[in-house]
Amino acid sequence: MIKEGNKYLFLEKKAMRKIFVTTCLLMAAMNANAADLIDRMTADKMQSFRAEQLKWKDEPILPKGAKSALLLGDPSKPGVFIVWLKFPPNYPIPAHTHPFTEVITVLKGKLGNGMGKTLDKNNGEILKVGESFVLPAGHSHYVWTNEEETIVELIATGPWDISYTNPADDPRKKK
Numbered sequence: 001m002i003k004e005g006n007k008y009l010f011l012e013k014k015a016m017r018k019i020f021v022t023t024c025l026l027m028a029a030m031n032a033n034a035a036d037l038i039d040r041m042t043a044d045k046m047q048s049f050r051a052e053q054l055k056w057k058d059e060p061i062l063p064k065g066a067k068s069a070l071l072l073g074d075p076s077k078p079g080v081f082i083v084w085l086k087f088p089p090n091y092p093i094p095a096h097t098h099p100f101t102e103v104i105t106v107l108k109g110k111l112g113n114g115m116g117k118t119l120d121k122n123n124g125e126i127l128k129v130g131e132s133f134v135l136p137a138g139h140s141h142y143v144w145t146n147e148e149e150t151i152v153e154l155i156a157t158g159p160w161d162i163s164y165t166n167p168a169d170d171p172r173k174k175k
Contacts, residue, residue, distance in 0.1 A: 113133055
């Protein structure tokens with residue numbers, strides 16, 4: 001009952017239910033439409049990937065020596081992508097951040113990983129084949145290899161980018 005001056009307005013229970021149900025349906029429809037805006041991973045054929053059969057290319061956003069092989073998606077566009085990265089022995093990637101979350105899994109060799117604004121091998125961990133880490137967006141970290149070549153799988157959302165903590169470390173500015 002809502003009092004308005006000397007008049008009383010009565011809203012029937014049916015009308016209240018209709019308003020409630022309509023509101024719930026509208027909210028559910030809005031959530032369903034929002035889910036449709038997600039760029040989903042897609043593939044048009046089944047493929048197997050073997051390191052020796054991939055087309056490795058120099059990776060320009062990483063220090064010289066890194067190679068990449070794109071498996072799925074497009075790192076330059078919005079959406080999920082998967083790439084393998086190959087690092088030579090004794091290879092450092094200085095402290096940096098990424099705009100989106102990444103998952104890294106070691107496929108071959110070992111990968112050092114540490115958090116912070118400067119590369120410090122004493123303040124990190126060594127991941128072995130089959131081990132992974134997730135890196136939240138915007139978290140400063142660094143990686144390195146030791147005496148062996150290392151291959152990792154990177155799963156992330158594009159557009160992929162990297163911001164080096166020290167701009168002088170950015171290989172794109174050294175050309």
